Amino acid sequence: MGPPSPDLGQSAAGGRLLSESERGARGASGGGAGPLWAGGFAGRPDPSMWAYTSSLGVDRLLWREDVAGSRAHVRALLRAAVLDQPEGQRLLDGLAAVAAELAGGTFAWHDSDEDVHTAVERRLTELVGPLGGKLHTGRSRNDQVATDLHLWLKGAVADAADACAGLIKALVAAGRTHPDVVLPGLTHLQPAQPVLWAFQLAAHGFAIARDTTRFRDAGARADVCPLGAGAIAGSSFPLDVAETAADLGFAAAFDNAMDATASRDTVAEFAAATAIAMVHASRLAEDIALWAGRGWVRLPDAWATGSSMLPQKRNPDVAELARGRAGTVIGRLTGLLATLKGLPLAYARDLQEDKAAAFEVAATLGGSLGALAGLVSGLEPDTARMRAAAAEAETTAVDLAEALVRAGVPFREAHAAVAAAVRLATKRSTHLSDLPDADLHDLHPGFGKVDRAVLDLDGSINAKATPGSTNPAQVATQLATLETAATAARAWAERFRPALDLGLET
Secondary structure, X not given: OOOOOOOOOHHHHOOEEOOHHHHHXXXXXXXXXXXXXHHHOOOOOOHHHHHXXXXXXXXXXXXXXXXXXXXXXXXXXXXXOOOOHHHHHHHHHHHHXXXXXHHXXXXXXXXXXXXXXXXXXXXXXXXXXXXHHHOOOOOOHHHXXXXXXXXXXXXXXXXXXXXXXXXXXXXXXXXXXXXXOXXXXXXXXXXXXEEEHHHHHHHHHHHHHHHHHHHHHHHHHHXXXXXXXXXXXXXXXXXXXXXXXXXXOOOEEOOOHHHHHHOOHHHHHHHHHHHHHHHHHXXXXXXXHHHHHOOOEEOOHHHOEOOOOOOOOXXXXXXXXXXXXXXXXXXXXXXXXXXXXXXXXXXXXXXXXXXXXXXXXXXXXXXXXXXXXXXXXXXXXXXXXXXXXXXXXXXXXXXXXXXXXXXXXXXXXXXXXXXXXXXXXXHOOOOHHHOOHHHHHHHOHHHHHOOHHXXXXXXXXXXXXXXXXXXXXXXXXXXXXXXXHHHHHHHHHHHHOOOOOOOOOO
């Protein structure tokens, strides 16, 4: 018998670990019969082996999915006439009672429970007697855990899309609150062109909006039910796997039993979509840290921290942690792919590692996007500093070149002329707009045909004519598009999230 499973928290896993004395008081059915596979073994597992191989510390978070899958399997056994109606009803009632204990926090986890599947079946058998042993007919823990995972993934991709939508809405709200703020758009971390702050917020929003579609796409692959695949080759019982899939709310049943039990690409795809979303979150976080470092934004009290030594400090810890945790999620993805790459068909215990990775990246994504949404919502831009930074760095030089083009000068020639003017202004420690007309004319006669009013920041922004540009009208359209995308993502998440039948009163 192994050591107690780690306590993951009552709200997450439900129940508590039963002590040796409590378990003895409840009788031999309390978990002392050994693991489900012990029939061919004369001796008991070594405690160290048991502690090393047990997955209960992680997979007991799947108890809702496991109970729902077991109830669906009971109905499948009823349809196949493997169970009669009274037996099926007793099992369904027993599983509902198990779910009630788990939901209420009174379920007693035994240190002899190898995994969540063992724990649920063990407690069911305690409640209904030997009939509980019929639950596993036509089913393996291989298709059982795959089904639990697919149900969990459906909820996870829905939660992820919803979290993305929350951050998009925060970006849209910030852009609409500060529609006229101008800052220098950067390339190579150097001022390039003046843009609206709302335009840059929208740029982050569109990247995250693509993440919602990636999660939806990953959800389509997870929306396939493995139950009925058995250990590797299917079952000799006439189980209607399509009906079972529909019963659990899946779009389809598996096509190949070996693939259904041995594949974890759905988990890897979810982790990949999560890693990409965290990369996008990290880029937003980097911009926020950069804006704060240059004094372009003030961080809100509720979403910043201070220094234990330096009283003036206001640190972007939320942004920095999101940036750091993106690396952790990427590491989880690469670790999972490395685990999967060398596995022969079919099931191998290596696959036990998938759940810790999936649970961690899901929690990290939800927490990071939620925290960034709070941070973005409270950002206060320093309009004067942003505008001064945009004006100081000749970010409208290309507008002067384009004015020369409209005067009939080829762009390459115009580019060279303006570059020469920038060099002259830099040499004199002044700006393009302050150079004498005569000096500009010496550089290129075409300068006499243009109005240097095009060097104005607002004029530059308003002059943008292409769709998707930083023109205020275009930015307003972009924010409206993002708002629609966020609303659609949340509506999809609500529809796609599985409704798990636990047999409890609602």
